[in-house]
Structures are given as structure tokens and as C-alpha cells.
Amino acid sequence: MSALETTPNPLVRRSDRLGRRRIVNRSMEVLAWLAAAIAVAILGVVVWSVARRGASELNLDLFTKSPVQFAIGNVKQGLANAFVGSIVLVAVATAMALPVGILIAVYLNEFAPPSIESGVSLVLDVLNGIPSIVIAIFVFGLLVVGHGQSGLAGSFALATLMLPLVTRTTMEVLALVPDSLREAGLGLGVPRWRTTLSIVLPQTIGGVLTGTVLAVARIAGETAPLLLVSSVVGTAVKWNPTQALYSVPLAIFEDSESPVPADHARAWAAALVLLLFIMCASLGARWLASRSRRKLGRTAR
Amino acid sequence: MSTLGTTGNAVRRPFTGRRTRPGDLLLQAVAGLAALAAIALVVLIAYKIVDGSRLSVSTYGFGFLERSVWDPVHGRFGALEFVTDTAITSLGALVIATPLALGIALFLSELSPWFIRGPVTALVETLAAIPSVVIGLWGIIVVAPILREHVEPALHSALGFIPLFGAPGTGLGVFTAIIVLTIMILPIISSISRELFLGVPAELKEAALALGATRWEMVRGVVFPYARGGIAAAMILGLGRAVGEAIAVAQVIGAFDNGASWNLFNAGETVAGKIALDFTSWSTQDEYSSYFYLALILLVFSLVVNFVAQRIVRGVARRQGLAR
Numbered sequence: 001m002s003a004l005e006t007t008p009n010p011l012v013r014r015s016d017r018l019g020r021r022r023i024v025n026r027s028m029e030v031l032a033w034l035a036a037a038i039a040v041a042i043l044g045v046v047v048w049s050v051a052r053r054g055a056s057e058l059n060l061d062l063f064t065k066s067p068v069q070f071a072i073g074n075v076k077q078g079l080a081n082a083f084v085g086s087i088v089l090v091a092v093a094t095a096m097a098l099p100v101g102i103l104i105a106v107y108l109n110e111f112a113p114p115s116i117e118s119g120v121s122l123v124l125d126v127l128n129g130i131p132s133i134v135i136a137i138f139v140f141g142l143l144v145v146g147h148g149q150s151g152l153a154g155s156f157a158l159a160t161l162m163l164p165l166v167t168r169t170t171m172e173v174l175a176l177v178p179d180s181l182r183e184a185g186l187g188l189g190v191p192r193w194r195t196t197l198s199i200v201l202p203q204t205i206g207g208v209l210t211g212t213v214l215a216v217a218r219i220a221g222e223t224a225p226l227l228l229v230s231s232v233v234g235t236a237v238k239w240n241p242t243q244a245l246y247s248v249p250l251a252i253f254e255d256s257e258s259p260v261p262a263d264h265a266r267a268w269a270a271a272l273v274l275l276l277f278i279m280c281a282s283l284g285a286r287w288l289a290s291r292s293r294r295k296l297g298r299t300a301r
Numbered sequence: 302m303s304t305l306g307t308t309g310n311a312v313r314r315p316f317t318g319r320r321t322r323p324g325d326l327l328l329q330a331v332a333g334l335a336a337l338a339a340i341a342l343v344v345l346i347a348y349k350i351v352d353g354s355r356l357s358v359s360t361y362g363f364g365f366l367e368r369s370v371w372d373p374v375h376g377r378f379g380a381l382e383f384v385t386d387t388a389i390t391s392l393g394a395l396v397i398a399t400p401l402a403l404g405i406a407l408f409l410s411e412l413s414p415w416f417i418r419g420p421v422t423a424l425v426e427t428l429a430a431i432p433s434v435v436i437g438l439w440g441i442i443v444v445a446p447i448l449r450e451h452v453e454p455a456l457h458s459a460l461g462f463i464p465l466f467g468a469p470g471t472g473l474g475v476f477t478a479i480i481v482l483t484i485m486i487l488p489i490i491s492s493i494s495r496e497l498f499l500g501v502p503a504e505l506k507e508a509a510l511a512l513g514a515t516r517w518e519m520v521r522g523v524v525f526p527y528a529r530g531g532i533a534a535a536m537i538l539g540l541g542r543a544v545g546e547a548i549a550v551a552q553v554i555g556a557f558d559n560g561a562s563w564n565l566f567n568a569g570e571t572v573a574g575k576i577a578l579d580f581t582s583w584s585t586q587d588e589y590s591s592y593f594y595l596a597l598i599l600l601v602f603s604l605v606v607n608f609v610a611q612r613i614v615r616g617v618a619r620r621q622g623l624a625r
Contacts, residue, residue, distance in 0.1 A: 021515050021518065022515065024515070024517055025515035025516055025517040025518070028516075028517040028520075029412055029516065029517070031404055032404040032405070032407045032408040032411075032412055033408055033412065034404065035400075035401045035402075035403075035404025035405045035407075035408060036404065036405045036408040036409065036413070036421055036425075038401060039401070039405050039421075039424070039425050039428060039487060039488075039491070040421060040424050040425075042428065042484055042487075043424050043425075043427060043428045043431075045443075046428075046431060046435070046436065046439050046484075049439055049443050050435060050439065053442075100335045100338060100339070103331060103332045103334075103335035103336075104332070104335045104336045104339055106328075106332045107329070107332030107333050107335060107336045108336065110332075111329045111332060111333065112333075112336070116336075120336050120339065120340065122611065123339060123340050123343050124339060125607060125611065126343055126603075126604060126607050127339065127342065127343050127346075129538075129541060129603050129604075129606065129607040130343075130346065130545075130600065130603050131544070131545025131546070131547065131573060131599050131600075131603055132545070132547070133545065133547035133573045133576050133577055133596070133599065134346070134350065134545070134596045134599050134600050134603070135346070136576075136577075137350070137353070137576060137580065137592065137593060137596045138345075138346045138349045138350060138596075140580075141349045141350075141352075141353045141593070142345070142349055160342065160346075163339065163342075167339075191322045191324050191325060192322065192324075192325040192328075193322070193324040193325045193327065193328035193329075194324065196328060197328070217430060218430070220432075221431075221432020221433070221434060221435065222432070223432070223433065223434040223548040224547045224548050224573075224577055227548070227577055227581075228576075228577075228580060228581060231581065232581075249432060249434045249548075252434045252435065252438055253434050253437070253548060253552070256434075256437060256438040256441050256442070256552055257441075257552065264442060267438055268438070268442075271434075271435045271438055274432060274435065275431065275432075275435060278430050278431070278432065279427065279430070282426075282427065282430050286423070
């Protein structure tokens with residue numbers, strides 16, 4: 001790696017090697033282009049496979065009908081229970097993670113001394129790095145053993161995965177809020193807490209929303225925790241999170257392991273819906289981010 | 302990071318020593334409690350995993366890592382098979398993904414015309430957003446048949462003298478898992494590296510170019526040495542992600558341990574994949590606890606990965622701070 005020291009400086013060599021150096025340079029450039037092309041091609045192939053196979057299966061029945069066990073013949077079935085379950089699971093998880101995440105960010109950015117701030121940041125990084133399967137088995141041991149599976153346990157696991165993401169983005173936006181705003185509030189004699197809650201926090205709504213959308217997109221496809229803590233389900237559509245709820249990623253997982261082609265078709269359709277949701281959410285978040293950054297930039301000036 | 306500390310201080314100072322208002326105290330207490338809850342959550346995760354694995358740890362000890370047997374009937378458990386398959390799949394993915402990711406990062410930071418830089422960056426980041434279960438589905442139904450029909454026989458006939466490329470299998474196996482993991486860690490390594498490369502001071506790059514270095518010599522002599530530590534951190538984070546990935550690997554690896562074998566086309570089973578596939582069908586306390594032992598291995602590994610990566614990143618930040 002320390003090419004500068006070990007290899008003799010190519011610049012002081014005789015110039016008859018120039019041709020060779022040009023060739024090496026050119027081939028490395030071509031390789032870099034190729035690498036980028038490969039990455040884009042992989043994405044294209046994955047999205048195209050999902051779109052091609054999923055689109056033909058995409059119909060209203062997918063959202064309105066439940067799967068039928070041991071279906072004989074051409075029974076109309078869908079994944080209504082999985083879509084409803086996913087919506088409930090993700091909504092409850094967001095309701096758990098969002099307020100806590102915002103509070104942590106407020107504490108770290110507005111109150112905590114630097115030593116505590118870096119300590120808690122480290123803890124959040126650690127939490128972010130724990131594999132989701134470990135979170136899954138943790139929640140199983142904490143909430144499921146002795147109580148049975150439930151949607152709430154699933155939401156708790158998803159919230160645990162969401163928390164570091166939400167906190168991180170909220171902290172980033174809070175840091176962007178200009179100090180002049182805080183000083184203006186304090187200078188007018190507004191107490192610290194009111195300055196924080198009614199002057200600083202409202203500035204961050206766009207950024208927090210962006211972070212939340214991205215976090216939702218990330219956990220909507222999370223399978224491992226739900227496989228362990230919210231997977232023993234019937235085929236009925238359930239809204240009650242105290243029962244075990246089915247979910248879209250779990251449906252894709254189970255249908256992908258099935259030998260029945262009809263199940264594969266359903267898995268592709270569900271994957272297409274999930275992928276569309278995640279891509280729309282990421283693009284929407286990108287747009288929101290650029291908008292809110294522009295707005296914050298204006299107030300700073 | 303540094304801006305966070307300073308912004309806070311500028312506002313905080315005037316208040317120390319003044320009378321505290323109850324509202325301030327309340328908000329600080331509630332927000333502080335939330336931060337405390339996050340710490341408690343991590344401690345609780347560690348405690349629960351350690352507590353759950355206690356029976357298995359005390360029964361099998363480190364011998365758990367030296368045996369490859371998973372036999373609930375006779376109460377004998379070992380993780381060697383899973384650990385080796387995890388190591389093979391994630392290191393294999395790292396070996397393939399790193400040069401690709403560095404190529405992508407160089408393309409995006411040095412080579413690409415401005416009008417495709419934005420779109421390609423967004424596309425690579427989109428690759429990271431695809432859920433692992435969808436990549437796994439694609440791996441099972443699209444990739445596996447291609448591997449089975451074309452790639453594995455071709456590799457076997459061309460490189461069959463290397464024990465890694467043995468007799469072709471079903472298309473589901475360690476090799477397929479490596480491919481799937483490569484796709485999953487590629488965007489992680491490339492996006493971190495891209496930011497590192499963009500952070501290399503333009504003066505250094507211009508100095509090399511002005512001395513007559515070609516673009517590649519500039520990259521090799523300036524960009525790579527400057528970003529070395531960061532690239533290592535990116536690779537470590539990618540490795541951590543690959544080791545912890547359960548679902549996509551469980552879908553494509555075939556989930557069948559057929560003893561020690563050098564053949565990449567054989568089925569296998571990783572630590573995370575084993576938990577995902579079989580945990581819910583545990584039958585004895587011993588087995589239940591052994592799954593927690595597997596989770597403990599993953600947890601310890603993820604902690605080590607994080608701390609090492611953090612240390613490297615902080616070291617790089619300090620060095621760059623000095624350089625400026």
C-alpha cells in the first residue's frame with residue numbers, strides 16, 4: 001500500500017516507460033468503469049427480475065384475499081393478512097422508536113456534556129451494528145418465552161433496529177439548526193426547554209421526517225426478527241398487535257422456500273410491492289432531505 | 302461530530318450557575334432518561350444473550366467451537382461447521398466485493414462525467430436498500446438455476462483441479478451465498494470508500510498530477526495511502542454485515558451440513574442462518590441454550606467489529622485533523 005516509499009518513483013524513470021504507464025492507467029480506468037457498470041447491472045437485473053415476475057401476479061386479490069392453505073385447483077388467494085400485519089407492525093414500531101429517538105437526540109445535542117455525548121453515540125453505533133438475528137433471539141428470550149408470539153414483540157424488535165437510525169438523523173438535523181436561533185429565543189427570555197421544544201425542534205421536522213421514512217423503508221423489509229417472534233399465524237386478517245401478525249417479508253421468505261410454483265409467484269408479487277414501497281420511500285426521503293436542507297440553509301443566512 | 306460539541310457548548314455555558322427552571326430540569330430529565338434507556342437496552346441485550354446461553358456455555362465451554370454436530374436427541378452440540386461456513390462465505394464475499402467496491406468508488410470520485418455521477422451514486426445506494434429477503438428470493442429462483450446449469454459445471458471443468466471448485470451441486474450452496482453476500486456488502490464498502498476518496502485533499506492529488514503521474518499512479522500513490530485506514534474500516538464493517546446476515550444466506554445456502562468439504566458448490570449452514578431456520582423448532586433446554594450460544598458468538602463478533610472500525614475511524618479523523 002505504501003507505494004510512495006517502496007516503489008521507485010515512476011516519474012524519475014526514463015521516459016520509454018511512458019507507453020507502459022499509459023496502458024496501465026488506461027486499463028485501471030477501464031476496470032473502474034467496469035466495476036460501476038457491474039453494480040448498476042446487478043441492480044438492474046434484480047429489479048427487472050422482480051418487476052417481470054411480480055407484475056403478472058399483481059392484482060387486487062393480492063391485497064384483499066388471504067392465502068388458502070392446501071389450495072386445490074385455481075383458488076383466488078392473496079396476502080391481505082401479510083400487508084395488514086406489516087402495516088400494523090411497522091406503525092407500532094415507529095410509534096415506539098420515534099419519540100425515544102428524538103428525545104435521545106435532543107438530550108445529546110442540547111444538554112449532554114461532550115463526554116456523555118460521545119459515550120451514548122458509541123452505544124448507539126454498537127446497537128446499530130448488532131445483527132438483526134441477535135435482536136430477534138433477544139426479543140424472543142425477553143418477551144416471547146412464556147407469553148407466546150405477538151405483534152408487539154415483533155414491533156419491539158423492529159423498534160430496536162430503528163432507534164439508532166432515527167436518533168442519528170435527528171442529531172444530524174439538530175446540529176444544522178443555527179445557534180443564532182437558540183440565542184434569539186434565550187435572549188428574549190424564553191426558557192431553555194421552550195426554546196428547544198418550540199423553536200429548535202420545529203426547524204428539524206423535515207429532517208426527522210426524512211430519517212423516519214428511511215428507517216421505515218429499512219425495517220419494512222426486515223425478516224429475521226419477525227421470523228422468530230411473530231410467525232406462527234393463521235390466514236385471517238388481523239389488526240390486533242397483541243396477537244402474532246403475518247408480514248410481507250415473512251411471506252416472501254416462506255413462499256420462496258416453498259416448492260409450489262404458485263407460492264413463488266405470490267412471493268414475487270409481494271417482493272415487487274415491497275420493493276416499490278422501499279424505492280418510493282427512499283426517493284421521497286431524498287427529495288424531502290434536499291428540500292429541508294435548502295430551508296435550513298435559508299434561515300441560517 | 303466536532304460541530305455538535307461546539308454548538309452545544311456555546312449555548313450551554315451562559316446557563317451554568319444561573320437559577321435552573323423546573324421546565325428545563327424536566328426536559329433534561331426526560332430526554333436523559335431516554336438516553337439512559339438506550340444504554341439499558343444494549344446492556345439488556347447483552348445480558349439476555351449471555352443469560353440464555355449460560356447452560357450451553359457451562360456444559361460445552363469452548364469445545365462448542367471445536368465440534369461440528371447438532372444432535373438434540375443425544376444432547377451434543379457444536380458450532381464448528383457453522384463457524385467455518387460463516388467464515389468462508391463472508392470472507393469470500395469480502396474478497397470479491399472489495400476490489401469491485403474500490404473500483405466503483407474510484408469511478409464515482411475520480412473518473413465519472415458529472416452527468417452520470419449523481420444517478421450512479423443513487424443507484425448504488427438503492428442496491429443497499431433492497432431487503433435481504435428479496436435478494437434471497439432472487440438468489441433461489443433466478444441465480445441458483447443459472448449456477449447449476451452453466452456456471453458451476455464451467456468452473457468445475459476449467460478449474461476443477463482446485464478443490465474449491467468440486468462437483469457441481471444443486472445451485473444452492475456456499476458459492477451462491479458468497480454471491481448474494483457480495484451484492485449485499487458491495488454498496489456498504491463502496492459508499493464509505495467513495496466518501497474517503499472525496500475527502501482526499503485536492504492539493505495532494507494535483508501535486509501528483511503536476512509531477513507527471515498518470516491518474517492511476519496518482520490514485521496508487523496519493524488516494525490509496527491517504528484512505529488506507531478508512532478502507533480497512535469499511536471492509537471490517539462489510540465483513541460484520543456479511544457475518545450477521547441471516548435471511549438471504551439461509552435462503553440460498555441449502556441449509557444442510559454435509560461435513561467438512563472444500564467444495565464451494567456444496568450446501569452449508571452459517572451461524573446466523575442456523576438460528577433463523579431452526580431456532581423456533583428447539584426441543585430441549587440444551588438446544589435452546591445452544592442457539593443463544595450461537596447468538597453470543599455473533600454478538601461478540603459484532604461488538605469487536607464495531608470497536609475496531611470505530612478506533613480506525615477515530616484514528617483516521619485525528620490524523621486528518623493534524624494534517625490540516
